[in-house]
Amino acid sequence: MNVKPRDILNQIFPYKPGKPVGEVQRELGLENVIKLASNENNLGPSPKAIAAMREALAGVHEYPEGSGYYLVNAIAEKFGLAFDQIILGNGGNDLIELVVKTFAGPGDNVVSAHPSFIMYRIGAMIMDAEFRGIPLKDYRFDLPAIADAVDERTKVVFIANPNNPTGTIVTRAEVDDFLERVPDTVLVVLDEAYFDFVTAEDYPDALDYVKAGRPVMAMRSFSKNYGLAGLRLGWGAADAELAAAMHRIRQPFNANRLAQVAGVAALDDDEHLARSREMVAAGREQLYRGLDELGVKYVPSEANFVLVDLEREAAPVFEGLLTLGVVVRPMAGWGLPNALRVSVGKAEENDAFLRALATVLEK
Numbered sequence: 001m002n003v004k005p006r007d008i009l010n011q012i013f014p015y016k017p018g019k020p021v022g023e024v025q026r027e028l029g030l031e032n033v034i035k036l037a038s039n040e041n042n043l044g045p046s047p048k049a050i051a052a053m054r055e056a057l058a059g060v061h062e063y064p065e066g067s068g069y070y071l072v073n074a075i076a077e078k079f080g081l082a083f084d085q086i087i088l089g090n091g092g093n094d095l096i097e098l099v100v101k102t103f104a105g106p107g108d109n110v111v112s113a114h115p116s117f118i119m120y121r122i123g124a125m126i127m128d129a130e131f132r133g134i135p136l137k138d139y140r141f142d143l144p145a146i147a148d149a150v151d152e153r154t155k156v157v158f159i160a161n162p163n164n165p166t167g168t169i170v171t172r173a174e175v176d177d178f179l180e181r182v183p184d185t186v187l188v189v190l191d192e193a194y195f196d197f198v199t200a201e202d203y204p205d206a207l208d209y210v211k212a213g214r215p216v217m218a219m220r221s222f223s224k225n226y227g228l229a230g231l232r233l234g235w236g237a238a239d240a241e242l243a244a245a246m247h248r249i250r251q252p253f254n255a256n257r258l259a260q261v262a263g264v265a266a267l268d269d270d271e272h273l274a275r276s277r278e279m280v281a282a283g284r285e286q287l288y289r290g291l292d293e294l295g296v297k298y299v300p301s302e303a304n305f306v307l308v309d310l311e312r313e314a315a316p317v318f319e320g321l322l323t324l325g326v327v328v329r330p331m332a333g334w335g336l337p338n339a340l341r342v343s344v345g346k347a348e349e350n351d352a353f354l355r356a357l358a359t360v361l362e363k
């Protein structure tokens with residue numbers, strides 16, 4: 001057989017998810033495994049979303065509503081947008097790929113930072129576009145250096161705000177300056193997957209730029225504060241003409257039936273949103289205190305995870321934590337061999353992580 005994948009695939013390494021928690025549990029003979037590896041919401045989904053999905057289950061023989069009618073209307077109303085400015089996705093991941101497919105092709109380039117969310121690079125490479133990952137400065141997106149890297153073949157800039165895996169933000173003033181410097185032929189995507197967890201006063205809301213008619217796309221996810229990661233649901237907002245271009249090539253049903261009803265219900269569940277936010281704000285402080293006590297360095301975060309810098313190879317510590325039933329994310333694959341990323345969980349989970357870390361570091 002002589003069938004061959006495209007050459008570019010030799011340069012794309014697949015996203016490496018952790019082992020299923022059930023498997024880790026079985027292998028280690030542990031009763032309880034704590035997962036703080038994927039920046040999920042350990043409070044679970046909104047109870048309102050669960051109820052809405054139960055009701056919708058008997059209807060899954062029908063295709064989803066192709067325009068996302070009810071969910072898009074709910075988003076439009078909640079965030080003050082027009083229906084045709086909004087596009088749904090099978091998670092933010094789907095939208096990232098869709099943006100690149102819509103705006104960049106071979107010979108073009110896509111600019112972002114390194115290390116940042118891996119899908120920006122993969123999205124560019126799928127399209128045979130060049131990816132420029134500009135090094136972070138003090139763990140933050142270096143917007144002046146990114147502006148310098150933009151040229152006449154740049155079609156999209158991705159700014160993860162907050163950034164994954166560092167949890168840092170860029171400020172409104174920095175984004176304002178950046179938009180002044182970058183030509184308006186470039187679509188600037190502000191990926192706000194962790195929007196709800198930010199407490200910094202000078203954090204910009206990407207929707208303000210969209211509403212002001214700037215060449216900006218705002219991207220949000222239902223996977224984090226809404227606790228719906230398993231359903232795969234995200235949305236973006238941009239100028240209606242840009243959104244229309246993306247609609248042309250998206251999968252017709254890229255937001256599934258259960259995700260749509262759950263999304264509508266979750267948007268309306270202020271109590272669950274507030275509880276999730278509080279859990280993360282308190283959990284971050286708890287982790288900082290515990291890490292300070294252990295003398296372990298970390299990057300203060302505006303998201304639901306904290307990047308921990310062990311100042312030595314992190315892989316053995318990751319393995320040690322795993323044997324104690326705590327799963328976090330090793331960062332070697334992101335070019336940070338001394339770092340672990342730990343998601344903020346419930347108080348008792350954060351505590352279990354800190355105790356396990358103390359045990360492993362003592363050895």
Ligand SMILES: Cc1ncc(COP(=O)(O)O)c(C=O)c1O
Binds near residue numbers: 092117233234
């Ligand atoms: C910065 C960033 N953007 C987008 C996503 C995509 O999230 P999802 O596809 O679950 O909506 C993630 C997920 O971890 C992320 O960290």
